[in-house]
Every structure is written in C-alpha cells, then in structure tokens.
Amino acid sequence: xxxxxxxxxxxxxxxxxxxxxxxxxxxxxxxxxxxxxxxxxxxxxxxxxxxxxxxxxxxxxxxxxxxxxxxxxxxxxxxxxxxxxxxxxxxxxxxxxxxxxxxxxxxxxxxxxxxxxxxxxxxxxxxxxxxxxxxxxxxxxxxxxxxxxxxxxxxxxxxxxxxxx
Ligand code: SF4
Numbered sequence: 001x002x003x004x005x006x007x008x009x010x011x012x013x014x015x016x017x018x019x020x021x022x023x024x025x026x027x028x029x030x031x032x033x034x035x036x037x038x039x040x041x042x043x044x045x046x047x048x049x050x051x052x053x054x055x056x057x058x059x060x061x062x063x064x065x066x067x068x069x070x071x072x073x074x075x076x077x078x079x080x081x082x083x084x085x086x087x088x089x090x091x092x093x094x095x096x097x098x099x100x101x102x103x104x105x106x107x108x109x110x111x112x113x114x115x116x117x118x119x120x121x122x123x124x125x126x127x128x129x130x131x132x133x134x135x136x137x138x139x140x141x142x143x144x145x146x147x148x149x150x151x152x153x154x155x156x157x158x159x160x161x162x163x164x165x
Contacts, residue, residue, distance in 0.1 A: 001093060002115070005126050008079065010114045017093045017112065018074040020060060021067045028071070029087035030143050031056045043081050044072055055143035088137055088144050095127060095155070097138040100148035103159050104135055107152035127155040135161075 001011045011017075020028055031039065031049065036056050039047055049056035060069035073081050080086050089096070094112035098105050106127055108115070115123065135158050138144045148154075 001090065002095060002126060005118060005122065006114055012079055014112075014114055015070075015074065015079075017090070018071045018080065020069045020071070022062075022069070025060065025069060026057070027146070028057045028060065029089040030141070031058060031087055032141060035082075035085070035087055038085060039073065039082075047072060053143075055141065088141070092130065092134060095130070095134070096146060096149075096152065097134055097144060098146050098148040098152065100154065100157075103157050104138060104145060105148065105154045105158065106131060106134055106156040107148070107154045110151055110153070124155055128161075131156045131158075131161050 001008075001017075031051075033054060033056075036049055039058075048059040050059060051057055058072060060072060062069050070076075071080075073086070075081050080090065082090075084091075094109040094115045096107050096109055098107050108123065108127075110116075
C-alpha cells in the first residue's frame with residue numbers, strides 16, 4: 001500500500017491486492033530470506049514457501065468452493081499482519097518495478113480500483129519521490145523486478161530519471 005496516497009481505510013475496504021486467483025499465484029509478493037524468517041518466527045510457524053536462491057513466494061490455499069487465494073498474512077479484520085515490514089511489492093503497490101528493454105521502470109498497475117480515483121499528478125509526484133529508493137531496492141534483489149506487462153502505465157524510467165537530476 002502506497003502510504004501518503006492510499007489510506008488504511010481505503011485499502012481495508014478493498015484488499016484486492018492481497019487476494020489471488022490460480023492464474024496469478026506466481027505473481028504473489030516475493031519474500032526475501034529475512035522476511036521468510038520473520039514470517040515463520042513471528043506469524044505463521046507452519047507457512048510453506050516455494051523458491052530458492054534468496055527469494056521465495058508463499059504457498060497459498062484457495063477458499064472453499066472458490067479460486068480465490070487470500071494471502072496467509074492477511075487478517076480479515078485488521079489487514080496485513082506484517083505492518084511496516086510487509087514485502088517490498090506490497091509496500092509500493094500499486095506501483096510495480098519492471099524491466100522494459102534494458103531499463104528498469106516504475107509502472108502503475110491498472111488493477112487497483114482506489115488509485116484510479118486519485119489525481120494523476122499526485123501519483124506522479126509520489127512516484128518521483130520514491131523512485132531512487134525503489135530502484136535501489138530492486139537492484140539489490142533482482143527477484144523483485146518483473147517483466148514489463150503491457151497495459152501498465154510507465155511513470156518513471158531509471159535512465160531518464162537519472163538524466164533529469
Ligand atoms: S504480505 Fe500483507 S500486504 Fe502483502 S499480500 Fe500479504 S497480506 Fe497483503
């Protein structure tokens with residue numbers, strides 16, 4: 001959840017980004033080894049993960065008679081149990097860091113129904129504010145970078161962002 005642009009109340013009333021269908025389970029948030037350890041120690045000792053080489057995704061179960069898989073870290077009353085320590089992709093959602101050609105870009109997911117009601121200028125400003133930190137974190141952990149998905153509006157491109165300075 002992008003703080004300063006989305007409120008806790010708005011996200012609590014939606015939770016679309018904490019639920020997944022079978023076809024997008026591979027797109028669930030990437031969990032670093034430190035975060036996986038924290039999840040096991042402090043929240044879900046039985047949680048299983050897929051992956052290796054320094055990045056994981058969480059195993060999720062579907063709801064009965066449904067293809068909806070809620071993130072196991074979602075408390076349906078209080079929201080994400082990870083608080084400020086939630087995975088990078090969740091902290092910056094609905095921004096996403098992607099690779100387009102040879103460049104990293106920050107794009108806006110078209111799926112968030114709440115952000116679509118915010119002024120475009122505010123979204124761009126927020127993206128500019130966070131760009132350096134987002135690119136730095138993505139470079140430190142390449143598993144956080146997804147291939148560019150057509151349909152996502154690109155708000156910032158790393159190469160151009162640097163030249164602007
Ligand atoms: S880690 Fe938290 S914010 Fe991210 S999908 Fe799970 S419940 Fe939602």
